[in-house]
Amino acid sequence: MISTKDLTKKFGDLTAVDHLSLSVKEGELLCLLGANGAGKSTTINMLLNFVAPTSGSATINGLDATRHPIKTKEFITYIPENLMLYPMLTAIENLDYFSGITGRQLAQSSLTGFLEEAGLQKDAFHKRISTFSKGMRQKVGIAIALAKDTKVLLLDEPTSGLDPKASNEFGNLLQKLRGKGVAILMATHDLFRAKVVATHIGIMKDGKLVQQFVADDISLPQLEKTYLETMNYKEVLS
Ligand SMILES: Nc1ncnc2c1ncn2[C@@H]1O[C@H](COP(=O)(O)OP(=O)(O)O)[C@@H](O)[C@H]1O
Numbered sequence: 001m002i003s004t005k006d007l008t009k010k011f012g013d014l015t016a017v018d019h020l021s022l023s024v025k026e027g028e029l030l031c032l033l034g035a036n037g038a039g040k041s042t043t044i045n046m047l048l049n050f051v052a053p054t055s056g057s058a059t060i061n062g063l064d065a066t067r068h069p070i071k072t073k074e075f076i077t078y079i080p081e082n083l084m085l086y087p088m089l090t091a092i093e094n095l096d097y098f099s100g101i102t103g104r105q106l107a108q109s110s111l112t113g114f115l116e117e118a119g120l121q122k123d124a125f126h127k128r129i130s131t132f133s134k135g136m137r138q139k140v141g142i143a144i145a146l147a148k149d150t151k152v153l154l155l156d157e158p159t160s161g162l163d164p165k166a167s168n169e170f171g172n173l174l175q176k177l178r179g180k181g182v183a184i185l186m187a188t189h190d191l192f193r194a195k196v197v198a199t200h201i202g203i204m205k206d207g208k209l210v211q212q213f214v215a216d217d218i219s220l221p222q223l224e225k226t227y228l229e230t231m232n233y234k235e236v237l238s
């Protein structure tokens, strides 16, 4: 479970995140939409304790992310736009390394099982990451989440730059993780993918959560219209 309460981050005079309260329960997927600079990444960075809150709290499975930075990270897998993997190591070696970091040592057969479950083609398991497309790297990220038996997945624009097929596959993997009870928070600009994969959708503006929906309650055209109105792009609608 992911939750924030009155979470606030100021950078000097700028309030990047402003009294943000949200919650993502097991098996839920909240998509955060919002223009560049709305505060989405700063929110995720506070949940990861990469950035300290000015006030308010960010908690993972009931533990404060600032006070328990190591314990909370055991529950989390973080997939940013460009996942940091070792380019000279193979998919298996990266998975072994990043799942081993948490103290679990996995057999080769388990590692290949997780890569398979993440949908990576078999002939890529022993290839260096430097030869991988972005979609393939994101699959290794999902395999890491599976191997860690992750409880919380934090995604920052994971599908930007993916082709429609890779984006669709990534969405299906998120549904699979959701089915296992993972709580997922995803910042994205992709309204379509948000509508397809999310259980809940929020729109951020100037650090605040200004709109919130249950994904099933809103159609894609309604979501787009609301998004544009929220951004004050009223002229586009004529
Ligand atoms: N380390 C930082 N120092 C100063 N300002 C920052 C820093 N990180 C983010 N900001 C500012 O905070 C605001 C929110 O940024 P960010 O969370 O990256 O938004 P988003 O991810 O929604 O595009 C922006 O105005 C950005 O310039």
Ligand SMILES: [Mg+2]
Residues within 6 Å of the ligand: 040, 041, 042, 156, 187
């Ligand atoms: Mg961002």
